[in-house]
Amino acid sequence: METAQFVIPLWLDLTAVGLGGIQGALFASGFRGERRLDLLGVAIVGIVMGFGGGIIRDLLLNVPIGALQSNWYLTTAVGASLIGMLLAAPLQRLNAVIVGLDAIVIGMFGAFGTSKALALGLPPLPAIFVGVAAAVGGGILRDMLMSLPVAIMHVGSLYAVAAGAGCIVLAVLELAGVPIFIAGLVGLIVTAVIRLLAVIFDLSLPEQRMLNRRKVATETGVLPTVGR
């Protein structure tokens, strides 16, 4: 019953998977570590960035994993990874594309996660937690697979803060009776704008003075491996 009430429209879900996949493949293609990824490695990062957030969300919610209920998700993620690989060469200098896509993707996964959790009857704080976990989860999996330091632990730029703010706004609006689509859209915009402003103005939280050289490097995908 409850699950039947709330279904993220397939086209919207696939849009998030596709944008995530492109962003992941761009990130991985730009990776200049001690060990380069092979083509499959790039594709795996694309799939992880497209799928990861949704899988984490559905595992936490203990519901069947949406991305496995239709052939379209894997098709979209693989196709998006290929597009990302092809775009990587011409876009190599356009870091803005990576950061911009990322801001939209974390906004979408955060909005989907929080609104699906609320629709399943979770209290607001856990619903916000699920949204943030969905938003940042794909990136955490990516960093673990690529043996990179986990970005949200070290990199400032208010990555998780942006996701949290968007999910909180969404939850407050929805509990205030705002229709879910509008609440989700506002939440997405809040997340994306905070994230972009943080990158543009180099905002960050205290206690990370030593990180400056690394911050931009991570966001632009030109980061050496841990082992350097």
Added chain:
Amino acid sequence: METAQFVIPLWLDLTAVGLGGIQGALFASGFRGERRLDLLGVAIVGIVMGFGGGIIRDLLLNVPIGALQSNWYLTTAVGASLIGMLLAAPLQRLNAVIVGLDAIVIGMFGAFGTSKALALGLPPLPAIFVGVAAAVGGGILRDMLMSLPVAIMHVGSLYAVAAGAGCIVLAVLELAGVPIFIAGLVGLIVTAVIRLLAVIFDLSLPEQRMLNRRKVATETGVLPTVGR
């Protein structure tokens, strides 16, 4: 039915989450790696140490994740992380606090995990496995997020052994008809005592002669990053 029989009392569960959160934040605050964590990173470690074990337990048991069913868990974990951050400065030399809290927390998560698994009808060996996974899982997630070597793989001090012994004792007692609360308490005490004795007397398993410098460092949170 079965799940209705066995409910970890909320105050007890929140106690474990809170102690885990304090311990995690103390650990992360004391972290002196190449890259310092920002305040959010410290809070994330606290939340992971408070939540991680319970989430892994409930994922393995394929039941709704307890920590997401109430607003109290996140409130407690965040509050505990803040307390841990505030205590970190005055307690900086008091490594005993970190190790002591940790011994109690792994004992509690181990006892909750094994007893919940038994209550759900799992056979004893898998129930012990779930308890151990819940006890050590939070620490594994923490190490992965912080890009540290996973402590239970390398660090002696009988970390997982202590968790395993406590869970085995609990399972044996419960199968012998001892009331769950007493069995759990005994299991918790067994785990905590073994763990504390191992640290105090520097007990460890064979094949780790080269680890001595690292062992104390990990437990006290003054460990350099992998990349050094």
Added chain:
Amino acid sequence: METAQFVIPLWLDLTAVGLGGIQGALFASGFRGERRLDLLGVAIVGIVMGFGGGIIRDLLLNVPIGALQSNWYLTTAVGASLIGMLLAAPLQRLNAVIVGLDAIVIGMFGAFGTSKALALGLPPLPAIFVGVAAAVGGGILRDMLMSLPVAIMHVGSLYAVAAGAGCIVLAVLELAGVPIFIAGLVGLIVTAVIRLLAVIFDLSLPEQRMLNRRKVATETGVLPTVGR
């Protein structure tokens, strides 16, 4: 109903767990990093390689985790890890054993994953995804626990490609009406043969010229830690 239709025979499932456990313990015993694993660490790697693929499969499928429904799985995994530790010394030079066992194990986990997913009614592409995730998942967990670079991201030798090819063949055969046991056997053989040929003839995907020194090292378990 659906789940009742399809049950991997216990002896077959335990065979995969046992071979995975032996292979994992052999791999971990041969590990010569900056920090050696203790005996428990070797056993944990064995258990992870025996259990990991099945746990990932069942989490993705949102069904109760098979390895936790009977005492036999943990008994088998622990026993297999002990056998692997005992065999490690006499077999030290016999890297072929590690690679050969691994080829069979990924074939088995891939076949179990895809066929169980199809039996649960998943569409073919997600079913293939589940099979590949089950096949490579144990190794990913192992690498993360051992703080190694995740092998499938960097190491050529068509590791994930072999798993994917076997799962695709299995899915096509089963959808064509071939009995599941035969389809699974053919899928297993396809995976194992591709993987072995890739190792023997040193086949790999583009963009990894710099990896040669590492590839053999990983497969034979004589790999230094990340931090070197």
